[in-house]
Amino acid sequence: MSSFIKEKDGIFPSVCSLDCPDQCGLLVHKKDGKIVKVEGDPNHPVTKGNICNKVRNMAARLYDEKRLEYPLKRVGAKGEGKFERITWDEAIATITNRWKSLIETKGPESIIPYSFYGNMGYITAEGMDRRFFHRMGASQLDRAVCQAAGSEGYKYTMGGSFGIDPEDSVDSKLIIFWGVNAVSTNMHQVVLAQKAKKNGAKIVVIDVHKNQTGRIADWFIPILPGTDGALALGMMNILFDENLIDEDFLKNFTIGYEQLREHVRQYDPVTVSGITGVPVDNLYKLARLYGEITPSFIRVGNGLQHHDNGGMSVRSIACLPALTGQWLHKGGGALKSNSGYLAHNTYSMQRPDLLENKQTRTINMNAIGDALLQKNNPIQSMYVYGSNPAVIAPNSNKVKAGLERNDLFLVVHDLFLTETARYADIVLPSTSSYENTDLYGSYWHNHFHLQQPVIEAYGESKSNYEVFKLLANGMEYDDDAFKETEAEMIENALSNTGNPYIEEITYEKLAKNEYMKANVKPLLPGKLLTPSGKIELYSEKMVEDGYHGLPTYTPIVNDGDAPFLFVPGPNHNFLNSTFSNNEKHIKLEKTPKLHINSEDAIAYGIETDDIVKIWNERGECELTAAVGDNVLKGVLVSQGLWADQPGTKQIVNSLTPDRIADMGGGATFFSGRVNIEKK
Ligand SMILES: Nc1nc2c(c(=O)[nH]1)N[C@H]1C(S)=C(S)[C@@H](COP(=O)(O)OP(=O)(O)OC[C@H]3O[C@@H](n4cnc5c(=O)[nH]c(N)nc54)[C@H](O)[C@@H]3O)O[C@H]1N2
Ligand SMILES: Nc1nc2c(c(=O)[nH]1)N[C@H]1C(S)=C(S)[C@@H](COP(=O)(O)OP(=O)(O)OC[C@H]3O[C@@H](n4cnc5c(=O)[nH]c(N)nc54)[C@H](O)[C@@H]3O)O[C@H]1N2
Ligand code: SF4
Numbered sequence: 001m002s003s004f005i006k007e008k009d010g011i012f013p014s015v016c017s018l019d020c021p022d023q024c025g026l027l028v029h030k031k032d033g034k035i036v037k038v039e040g041d042p043n044h045p046v047t048k049g050n051i052c053n054k055v056r057n058m059a060a061r062l063y064d065e066k067r068l069e070y071p072l073k074r075v076g077a078k079g080e081g082k083f084e085r086i087t088w089d090e091a092i093a094t095i096t097n098r099w100k101s102l103i104e105t106k107g108p109e110s111i112i113p114y115s116f117y118g119n120m121g122y123i124t125a126e127g128m129d130r131r132f133f134h135r136m137g138a139s140q141l142d143r144a145v146c147q148a149a150g151s152e153g154y155k156y157t158m159g160g161s162f163g164i165d166p167e168d169s170v171d172s173k174l175i176i177f178w179g180v181n182a183v184s185t186n187m188h189q190v191v192l193a194q195k196a197k198k199n200g201a202k203i204v205v206i207d208v209h210k211n212q213t214g215r216i217a218d219w220f221i222p223i224l225p226g227t228d229g230a231l232a233l234g235m236m237n238i239l240f241d242e243n244l245i246d247e248d249f250l251k252n253f254t255i256g257y258e259q260l261r262e263h264v265r266q267y268d269p270v271t272v273s274g275i276t277g278v279p280v281d282n283l284y285k286l287a288r289l290y291g292e293i294t295p296s297f298i299r300v301g302n303g304l305q306h307h308d309n310g311g312m313s314v315r316s317i318a319c320l321p322a323l324t325g326q327w328l329h330k331g332g333g334a335l336k337s338n339s340g341y342l343a344h345n346t347y348s349m350q351r352p353d354l355l356e357n358k359q360t361r362t363i364n365m366n367a368i369g370d371a372l373l374q375k376n377n378p379i380q381s382m383y384v385y386g387s388n389p390a391v392i393a394p395n396s397n398k399v400k401a402g403l404e405r406n407d408l409f410l411v412v413h414d415l416f417l418t419e420t421a422r423y424a425d426i427v428l429p430s431t432s433s434y435e436n437t438d439l440y441g442s443y444w445h446n447h448f449h450l451q452q453p454v455i456e457a458y459g460e461s462k463s464n465y466e467v468f469k470l471l472a473n474g475m476e477y478d479d480d481a482f483k484e485t486e487a488e489m490i491e492n493a494l495s496n497t498g499n500p501y502i503e504e505i506t507y508e509k510l511a512k513n514e515y516m517k518a519n520v521k522p523l524l525p526g527k528l529l530t531p532s533g534k535i536e537l538y539s540e541k542m543v544e545d546g547y548h549g550l551p552t553y554t555p556i557v558n559d560g561d562a563p564f565l566f567v568p569g570p571n572h573n574f575l576n577s578t579f580s581n582n583e584k585h586i587k588l589e590k591t592p593k594l595h596i597n598s599e600d601a602i603a604y605g606i607e608t609d610d611i612v613k614i615w616n617e618r619g620e621c622e623l624t625a626a627v628g629d630n631v632l633k634g635v636l637v638s639q640g641l642w643a644d645q646p647g648t649k650q651i652v653n654s655l656t657p658d659r660i661a662d663m664g665g666g667a668t669f670f671s672g673r674v675n676i677e678k679k
């Protein structure tokens with residue numbers, strides 16, 4: 001597998017490892033053993049040679065002078081950022097000795113992993129790490145920071161993470177980007193939508209912010225944050241009322257449509273307009289457009305589900321295509337995530353059988369601040385990898401207070417000394433994905449990709465796979481699970497999957513073919529994975545789980561009296577907090593802006609480029625005002641998970657609530673309120 005490494009010069013195939021639906025095929029250019037350029041692979045069947053600017057500038061990140069080269073131990077106070085070089089032997093011995101004594105005195109649950117998808121490779125993000133912490137019996141982490149609420153909501157309606165094949169969206173005649181900033185976060189869906197537009201399709205964007213995606217729309221519909229469920233119900237009201245439904249489809253492929261018809265009468269256009277801020281006329285126009293155009297496609301984003309009611313909102317939107325029978329038409333339906341099509345053998349990859357105590361506690365990562373501060377059975381050690389909780393976790397001042405605890409033994413494995421790593425006792429340098437072997441699968445375009453290492457490991461850095469093997473050795477875990485090669489792990493993950501969509505895909509074929517697509521077929525006619533096998537407009541399972549069985553609107557939680565709702569989303573040139581520490585990407589993004597409606601700006605005496613302070617009882621933040629009409633009154637929108645530079649206060653999560661959403665333990669980043677004043 002290491003043939004690419006040995007060649008000092010040339011162009012080599014690779015795949016983007018970032019947590020982005022597009023998972024682009026890449027061509028990596030090498031000179032003298034170093035990456036000098038990254039471009040798109042024109043042979044990739046979906047991404048076809050186009051990539052984003054972030055990754056075009058990847059070499060600047062890989063060889064950034066701040067990149068970690070060797071293990072470090074802390075010599076200053078927590079958070080001060082003073083460290084000293086140590087050897088890997090010392091690092092592993094320090095960590096495992098501490099863990100052995102903690103396990104003996106406090107039990108294994110006093111230790112917790114904290115990770116997310118800084119690198120999407122299965123081995124890196126949810127392979128050797130899972131095996132290790134299962135074997136240890138550490139507290140389990142519920143990784144619910146991203147799509148948890150919406151995925152759960154979508155599943156109640158559709159049975160799992162299965163949407164349309166995005167390649168079919170070129171045939172759609174109406175494309176609704178709903179709470180998704182696709183120009184920045186799913187650029188190839190935009191390319192496909194532009195193709196559809198050439199064939200006569202209309203593009204509608206429903207968002208709280210007229211950002212780069214809103215600007216490409218034929219029709220942009222501004223909506224108040226957290227009210228999308230009501231909008232979907234209002235559309236259903238009109239669709240039933242004006243008989244714009246597909247009665248045959250509803251009879252054959254859904255359950256509960258008669259109950260739904262009665263239930264949505266309460267969501268009349270005037271009521272819904274009052275909730276959503278969408279004028280009654282526009283509500284009619286949208287519902288009629290949706291009722292009259294086939295095939296129509298709704299791309300459901302993550303933004304609209306980062307709310308207290310996010311699960312139910314997505315559950316409700318997912319009902320819409322059934323009302324007009326879209327699922328029987330090529331290019332018709334919806335897509336939230338397609339991860340179901342690539343479901344592999346996670347049992348063999350993650351080895352949950354190694355966890356002896358099935359009662360081991362689970363901690364939701366959205367509540368990591370509380371968890372680190374709790375006095376009862378406290379966490380004594382946290383091991384962070386592939387994530388930067390000091391910046392990306394909600395209510396970050398609480399998280400910081402937890403990370404500052406002198407009695408918390410914190411280890412961080414990353415490519416950089418992140419804000420989180422500054423609090424660490426031991427910092428371990430990580431390889432980049434270009435230095436590893438791994439398997440990648442896109443949760444949007446349904447292709448697997450086998451990644452071969454392209455360059456040597458940077459400095460003394462090691463992959464997650466290697467570090468967990470070293471840690472297992474240090475802990476004296478001699479299970480076979482820690483002896484498997486990467487190739488074996490991938491081979492087994494693709495065997496006995498029980499997933500008919502990937503029956504034909506094997507390690508050998510992947511090694512020859514670079515990319516392989518799941519055998520995606522239309523979902524209907526067919527049997528869905530819901531309890532009834534049909535689209536569940538009414539769900540008995542939801543009733544059992546304590547929800548209303550029909551899609552229902554519940555407002556977001558009252559977050560206090562502050563006058564503005566605050567929606568701090570990601571930006572164009574960073575990937576969550578990744579790149580927020582690389583000069584090149586910071587330059588592209590310029591400053592962290594706060595979008596405010598012109599009328600609000602006048603009322604508060606704020607002008608574009610003023611530095612404004614926003615605050616609530618959780619914290620405060622200083623951003624640069626951008627005044628305009630791209631947000632509704634009463635709403636403030638920022639973009640980007642910026643890290644603090646010396647003298648700045650720009651960590652937006654210092655303001656965000658750490659309440660848990662209605663479903664899946666999801667995050668509520670966008671349901672918080674703030675005050676504002678000019679500095
Ligand atoms: N460039 C770039 N690409 C990325 C990322 C990144 O950081 N940068 N992050 C990656 C990750 S991990 C994810 S999860 C995805 C996220 O990407 P998306 O799915 O696009 O989600 P967000 O960008 O969080 O929010 C999408 C849109 O929802 C809007 N929004 C917020 N609240 C509401 C609401 O209540 N209703 C409606 N209708 N709209 C609302 C926001 O204004 C935003 O325009 O992108 C991935 N790709
Ligand atoms: N306010 C607000 N907060 C948010 C969001 C939002 O929209 N608004 N979005 C949320 C969402 S959807 C998500 S997904 C999370 C994302 O949050 P995170 O998953 O924490 O994402 P990143 O900030 O990109 O941090 C990833 C880290 O992994 C490191 N890394 C990369 N590759 C490797 C590797 O191979 N090994 C190791 N050990 N480390 C590696 C990177 O250097 C980087 O520091 O943020 C959430 N937080
Ligand atoms: S971040 Fe997304 S768009 Fe950019 S190269 Fe990676 S997969 Fe492609």
Ligand SMILES: [Mo]
Binds near residue numbers: 019145146147302
């Ligand atoms: Mo995410």
